[in-house]
Amino acid sequence: RQAEYAKLRDVKPVTLDGERIQVMMNAGLRDDIPMLGLIGADGVGLFRTEFQFLVSAALPARERQARLYRDVLDGADGKPIIFRTLDIGGDKSLPYLRNETSREDENPAMGWRALRLALEREALLKVQARALIEAAAGRTLNVMFPMVSEPWEFEAARTIFEKQVAFLKGQKRILPEAIRYGVMLEVPSLAEMLDQLLPKLSFMSIGTNDLTQFLLAADRSNPKLAERYDWLSPAILRFLQRVVNIAKDYPVDLGVCGEMGGRRLEALALIGLGIRRLSITPAAVGQIKELVCKIDTREIGEAMKGWLANPPADMRQTLQQWATE
Numbered sequence: 001r002q003a004e005y006a007k008l009r010d011v012k013p014v015t016l017d018g019e020r021i022q023v024m025m026n027a028g029l030r031d032d033i034p035m036l037g038l039i040g041a042d043g044v045g046l047f048r049t050e051f052q053f054l055v056s057a058a059l060p061a062r063e064r065q066a067r068l069y070r071d072v073l074d075g076a077d078g079k080p081i082i083f084r085t086l087d088i089g090g091d092k093s094l095p096y097l098r099n100e101t102s103r104e105d106e107n108p109a110m111g112w113r114a115l116r117l118a119l120e121r122e123a124l125l126k127v128q129a130r131a132l133i134e135a136a137a138g139r140t141l142n143v144m145f146p147m148v149s150e151p152w153e154f155e156a157a158r159t160i161f162e163k164q165v166a167f168l169k170g171q172k173r174i175l176p177e178a179i180r181y182g183v184m185l186e187v188p189s190l191a192e193m194l195d196q197l198l199p200k201l202s203f204m205s206i207g208t209n210d211l212t213q214f215l216l217a218a219d220r221s222n223p224k225l226a227e228r229y230d231w232l233s234p235a236i237l238r239f240l241q242r243v244v245n246i247a248k249d250y251p252v253d254l255g256v257c258g259e260m261g262g263r264r265l266e267a268l269a270l271i272g273l274g275i276r277r278l279s280i281t282p283a284a285v286g287q288i289k290e291l292v293c294k295i296d297t298r299e300i301g302e303a304m305k306g307w308l309a310n311p312p313a314d315m316r317q318t319l320q321q322w323a324t325e
């Protein structure tokens, strides 16, 4: 495994026609960070901060949160890290917040979770904001909000961060050099409001794990629905195409951070749709970088346009055939 990683570590993901694709990794623990160097990823496109909460017996205090975030930034050696604020609640309920999060939600994925919970239990988000801002003193902080369904939720969350910045400024503390705010696009309704939202964002990351389950109304964890939960279904790809086309008109850095990007045919499809930043499971980084080097974005872009205008009976097979040829 180590040898395999080493072989692909220095592969630079540039397509045949010279497009540099960002291949980042998803992470959630301090121990994940050394992988960045081992596999040669471009950064962490999704740091799931809820992991620390899930493995803790009690709510992690601000200092402990800040220590983790600082260690992660230190270990990244200047590569960008996108910290996603807490995505707990629903099925990821915390024992020490039991009264809050384990109200038997009948549809936990669509329940009281993530930013929905954080905006109502503001103290949670305030503490996390403070920890992130302190940890990023003198550097760039990338903050991403999960499960945003409407633009006002983004505004409310950003306001909580800005209040903490103002407070720390008053205390004469060293602030981050810059704070870049972004959202996950994983609730379909947000795609209808992009003209309102995108001017306010530095970046947006499409969370295809949840987005797919919501678009197809197919539970991402139900094995009986595995066939229906298909990232390559023309409906999903058309939806993504629309989002990519809208985002082109704004100076927003668009990426995908769902597991979809770590699969060869799916990554090929995403690049064909115009996606230039993927954040994926570390184990897939090497092979996706290798794949990138064999693609001509204009060719796959043209092919993709044709397939989406006139969807083939089997998109997977069509992509496979194209890849083989």
Ligand code: PEP
Residues within 6 Å of the ligand: 046, 048, 087, 186, 206, 207, 208, 209, 210, 211, 257, 258, 259
């Ligand atoms: C997603 O929903 O696509 C995602 C990346 O987040 P998570 O898997 O943590 O819900």
Ligand code: MG
Residues within 6 Å of the ligand: 146, 186, 207, 209, 210
């Ligand atoms: Mg999600």
